[in-house]
Amino acid sequence: DAGVIQSPRHEVTEMGQEVTLRCKPISGHNSLFWYRQTMMRGLELLIYFNNNVPIDDSGMPEDRFSAKMPNASFSTLKIQPSEPRDSAVYFCASIIGGVNGYTFGSGTRLTVV
Amino acid sequence: DQQVKQNSPSLSVQEGRISILNCDYTNSMFDYFLWYKKYPAEGPTFLISISSIKDKNEDGRFTVFLNKSAKHLSLHIVPSQPGDSAVYFCAAHLTSGTYKYIFGTGTRLKVLA
Numbered sequence: 001d002a003g004v005i006q007s008p009r010h011e012v013t014e015m016g017q018e019v020t021l022r023c024k025p026i027s028g029h030n031s032l033f034w035y036r037q038t039m040m041r042g043l044e045l046l047i048y049f050n051n052n053v054p055i056d057d058s059g060m061p062e063d064r065f066s067a068k069m070p071n072a073s074f075s076t077l078k079i080q081p082s083e084p085r086d087s088a089v090y091f092c093a094s095i096i097g098g099v100n101g102y103t104f105g106s107g108t109r110l111t112v113v
Numbered sequence: 114d115q116q117v118k119q120n121s122p123s124l125s126v127q128e129g130r131i132s133i134l135n136c137d138y139t140n141s142m143f144d145y146f147l148w149y150k151k152y153p154a155e156g157p158t159f160l161i162s163i164s165s166i167k168d169k170n171e172d173g174r175f176t177v178f179l180n181k182s183a184k185h186l187s188l189h190i191v192p193s194q195p196g197d198s199a200v201y202f203c204a205a206h207l208t209s210g211t212y213k214y215i216f217g218t219g220t221r222l223k224v225l226a
Contacts, residue, residue, distance in 0.1 A: 004156070008167070031211075033212075040218070041218065043219075048211075048212075088137075089154055101159040101162065102159070102214070103159075106156050111154050
């Protein structure tokens, strides 16, 4: 089991550009989560999917952020246009159930200059 | 509105001594709690959890205590080892039928050799 796979690991982009972050959950996990980590707010939930359907996107900061899960093995988080305040580490996580929590990916460190 | 708070951003402990990491929450509807550990450049990994019907859960060197009346939980690491140096996140689950967790801002633990 390769775990949750995120790409790219690092992304540096200029303000105003479109950024797409990618995630492959663990096979068989039916819930997927996108989190953002910042010093001030810790780990914030942006959006989560259950069986590929968005369930709660109340954490998405604004319309510049969008997320999709076209199938059970792939999800994207897109920021368009990007701004310097979007700079953070973005994590994807998946879970099949139980009380042992999510499995997180290694994250994408996004820097918007 | 931070429903899960970790008020100590950092903690330093001597090797072999006890590390105590604290977490406070505001929502009485949380039904279980988790601790995650995060090393640099890696995603958070699950460490230990506790149901709201219990007041203690132990796993090797790690023990989590829950005080529901005070809305407080703590993670004890005994004895502390240099490899325990990491950022520790407290997370809480709402009784909602979903796997949505709310995380605190994290505490950076440094165990000094």
